[in-house]
Amino acid sequence: MPPIIGIDLGTTNRLVAVASWRGGGVGAALAPRVIPDAQGRALLPSVVRYPESRDEGGSPIVGHEARDQAIANPRTTIASVKRLMGRSLADARADLPYLSYEVVEVDDGRSKAARLRLPDGRLLWPQEVSAEILRTLREQASAALGVPITRAVVTVPAYFDEAQRQATRDAGRLAGLDVVRVVAEPTAAALAYGIGLRSGGIGLPIGDSTEQIIAVYDLGGGTFDASILRVVPGGSGLQTGAPTADIFQVLSTSGDTHLGGDDIDHALVELFTREIGERFFGGGGGSAPVLPPETRSGLRDLAERAKVRLSEHESAAVRIEIEAPTGSHTYERTVTRTELEAVAAPLLDRTIEACTRALRDAKRDMAGEPVSCVVLVGGATRMPLARRRVGELFGLEPYIALDPDQVVALGAAVQGAILSGAGVGRGGTGVPPVSAQAGALLLDVLPLSLGIETAGGAFAKLIMRNSTVPARATERFSTSVDGQTSIKLHVLQGEREMAADCRSLGVFHLSGLPPMPAGIPKLRVEFAVDVNGVLSVSAVEERSGKRAGLQVVPTHGLSREEVERIEAESFEHAREDMDRHRVVDLLANAKLDLHWITKQMDKHGGLLSGDELDRLRAATALLRDHIDKAQADWRAVDANAFHRAKEDLDKSSVRLHEVSIAASLREQSP
Numbered sequence: 001m002p003p004i005i006g007i008d009l010g011t012t013n014r015l016v017a018v019a020s021w022r023g024g025g026v027g028a029a030l031a032p033r034v035i036p037d038a039q040g041r042a043l044l045p046s047v048v049r050y051p052e053s054r055d056e057g058g059s060p061i062v063g064h065e066a067r068d069q070a071i072a073n074p075r076t077t078i079a080s081v082k083r084l085m086g087r088s089l090a091d092a093r094a095d096l097p098y099l100s101y102e103v104v105e106v107d108d109g110r111s112k113a114a115r116l117r118l119p120d121g122r123l124l125w126p127q128e129v130s131a132e133i134l135r136t137l138r139e140q141a142s143a144a145l146g147v148p149i150t151r152a153v154v155t156v157p158a159y160f161d162e163a164q165r166q167a168t169r170d171a172g173r174l175a176g177l178d179v180v181r182v183v184a185e186p187t188a189a190a191l192a193y194g195i196g197l198r199s200g201g202i203g204l205p206i207g208d209s210t211e212q213i214i215a216v217y218d219l220g221g222g223t224f225d226a227s228i229l230r231v232v233p234g235g236s237g238l239q240t241g242a243p244t245a246d247i248f249q250v251l252s253t254s255g256d257t258h259l260g261g262d263d264i265d266h267a268l269v270e271l272f273t274r275e276i277g278e279r280f281f282g283g284g285g286g287s288a289p290v291l292p293p294e295t296r297s298g299l300r301d302l303a304e305r306a307k308v309r310l311s312e313h314e315s316a317a318v319r320i321e322i323e324a325p326t327g328s329h330t331y332e333r334t335v336t337r338t339e340l341e342a343v344a345a346p347l348l349d350r351t352i353e354a355c356t357r358a359l360r361d362a363k364r365d366m367a368g369e370p371v372s373c374v375v376l377v378g379g380a381t382r383m384p385l386a387r388r389r390v391g392e393l394f395g396l397e398p399y400i401a402l403d404p405d406q407v408v409a410l411g412a413a414v415q416g417a418i419l420s421g422a423g424v425g426r427g428g429t430g431v432p433p434v435s436a437q438a439g440a441l442l443l444d445v446l447p448l449s450l451g452i453e454t455a456g457g458a459f460a461k462l463i464m465r466n467s468t469v470p471a472r473a474t475e476r477f478s479t480s481v482d483g484q485t486s487i488k489l490h491v492l493q494g495e496r497e498m499a500a501d502c503r504s505l506g507v508f509h510l511s512g513l514p515p516m517p518a519g520i521p522k523l524r525v526e527f528a529v530d531v532n533g534v535l536s537v538s539a540v541e542e543r544s545g546k547r548a549g550l551q552v553v554p555t556h557g558l559s560r561e562e563v564e565r566i567e568a569e570s571f572e573h574a575r576e577d578m579d580r581h582r583v584v585d586l587l588a589n590a591k592l593d594l595h596w597i598t599k600q601m602d603k604h605g606g607l608l609s610g611d612e613l614d615r616l617r618a619a620t621a622l623l624r625d626h627i628d629k630a631q632a633d634w635r636a637v638d639a640n641a642f643h644r645a646k647e648d649l650d651k652s653s654v655r656l657h658e659v660s661i662a663a664s665l666r667e668q669s670p
C-alpha cells in the first residue's frame, strides 16, 4: 500500500511530508521527513495564478512563480485562498480588504458560498484553487516516492468549523486525494515531537505517560494562532491489544487572523518607502511616494529577505534601483536586528496578549496543571525576539528542535503513518499494531548517551544511556587556547569514546567572549532532556555571562537496529576507545600545564635554586616528549607513562607555583 502522506495546508505556504517505519516490532521507529520539489525546495507558496483570459488558455501557475508575479497581476493571482474555504461572503468580510482579487457570493439555492471571480468573468470555488496546489503536492510526492499517492492527512487551524473542514476535504478530493483524517495544526505540531505517542506501547508501563498541558504558538505569514492542548494518555492498549494513541483536546484557541510575518515585511517596506520619498522624491511632509508595482514587489522581497537574514545575523544590507522624477537612484541601507525588532515588537506584543487570553480561557480545564511545554510553529518564530518573548511568557524554553515551518507537515505525516500502520496491522501483514508502533517513539529511557566533544576530539558524556527522562546534568569546562573569543560546542549521541565515532546532533557557538588565558573561562554546560525526549543544551561562560544553546530531538529516526549496532560497536571498541580518550584528555591537560609552567619559568625562574630548576627542566622535557609523540599518534604513547610524567611535572613545579603566586601578590599590593 502506498503511504499516507501528510500535508500542511498553510495560508502562506504548503508542504508535504511522509513518515516511514524503520525497524520492526516494539522497536519500530517513526521517521518523518519533508518531500521537497525537484529544485529541493520544501515550501510551496500557497499562490495560484490563472491565465488572463479563457482564450489565452494554458493551465494555472502554482507556487513560487505565481507568487513572484502576484503584485503585477493582482486580479488573477490568488493568494490566501484558505481564508475563503467553506465560508460565505459575510463570514469572509473582514478578510476582503486583504485580498487582491474579486470575491462574490453565489446563492445556488442551498448555500451562500464565497467564490472568486476572475476579470474574464470566470467563477471559481475556493476548493478548486486549493486543489491546484494540492495536486502539485500530490504529484511531487508521487514522483519522489515512486508510487501513486492517493491518501493524505491534512491539517487545518484548530478553530476551523465543520464547513471549513468539509471544504478542505473536498479540495483534496478534487486533487485526487482521499483525505483520511483532518488534524488540527497544533495537534500535528505536537505529534511531530512525539508528544502523545508515548502511552499504550506494548511492554511499557502505561501509567508512565501522564497528562500534559502543552501550548502551541504558531506565527505564520498572515495568521497567528495560540492554542492550549491537553494530552490525555490513551486507553489501555495492553488489555485489548487495540491501537491506542493519546488523545489531544484543544482546550482553547486565540489569535489574530491578520497578524503574521508578512506584517513585519509590510512595516519594513513602509519604512523603506518613507526614506525613498525623503531621499529621491523631495518628500518631507511624510507622504509616501507611489511606486510602480515592480518596485513595490522588489521592496517586499527585500524586506522579507532582510527579515529572514536578521534571524541569524545582526545586520542585513538592502539595495534597490529607484526611478524617480529626478532620475534613477540607488536606495541602499543596512538594517540591524535592533531596528527590525523595534518594528516587530508591537506586532509580537499582540501575539503575547493572545497567548494570555488562550491561557485564561483554558484555565478552568487546566485544573491547576501548569503548561509543561511550548511548541513553536510557523516560519516567523525563527525570529529570536519571538522566541524570547514566548519563553518569557511561559517561563519555559520553547521547543524549536524541528524546523518550525515544517513541524505541522511532519506531524501530519506521523499521523498518516500511524493510520496506515493500523490498517495494515489489522490485516495481519506483519506490521505491528499502532500501540506497539506508537510505543516506538517512547523515550522513557534514553537509548544512547548524550554529551559534547572536548579538546582533542574526545566525547564527554553528560547523560548516560538508559537514564530515565526527564534527565538533567551539568558539567564545567574551560578553554585550552589563550584568548579564545568563541567556543564551539558539538553535541553528540553515542557510546564511543571519541566524538568522531558518535552521532552528531548539532553544533553551536558561544561567541563574543572577552579574550582570556587558557583555562580561565568558566564554562557551564547544561543538558536537559524533558519528558518528551527533547534535549536542550545550554552553555554559559560565567565570567562574562555570555550564553548560547541548542535544542534537538535526539532519537528522531533512530531505529532499534541502529541503537543495537551502536551499542555493539562501542563494546567492540571499548578498550581501545578508553585508552584513546585517556591519552587525548592527558594531552589537553599536559599542554595547558606546560604552557603555564614555561611562562612562569621565564618570569620567575630566577627565584628558584639550581637544583629546583634542573628538576623542572628535566620534567618539562620528558612531558614535552610525551606530548609530541601523542600528537603524532596517540597509539605511540603509553598512557600510564604519560600520566606519570604529568604527575612528576606537577610535583616538580610546586615551588614555582609558590614563588609565582607570591610575586603576583607583590605586584598587586600598592
Ligand code: ADP
Residues within 6 Å of the ligand: 009, 010, 011, 012, 013, 014, 043, 219, 220, 221, 222, 223, 260, 261, 262, 304, 307, 308, 309, 311, 377, 378, 379, 380, 381, 382, 383, 404, 405
Ligand atoms: P503559513 O503557516 O501562514 O503558511 P509559514 O509557517 O510558512 O506560514 O510562515 C511564513 C512566514 O515565515 C513568512 O512571513 C516568512 O517570511 C517567515 N519566515 C520564514 N523564515 C523565516 C526566518 N528565518 N526568520 C523570520 N521569518 C521567517
Ligand code: MG
Residues within 6 Å of the ligand: 010, 011, 218, 220, 378, 408
Ligand atoms: Mg502554518
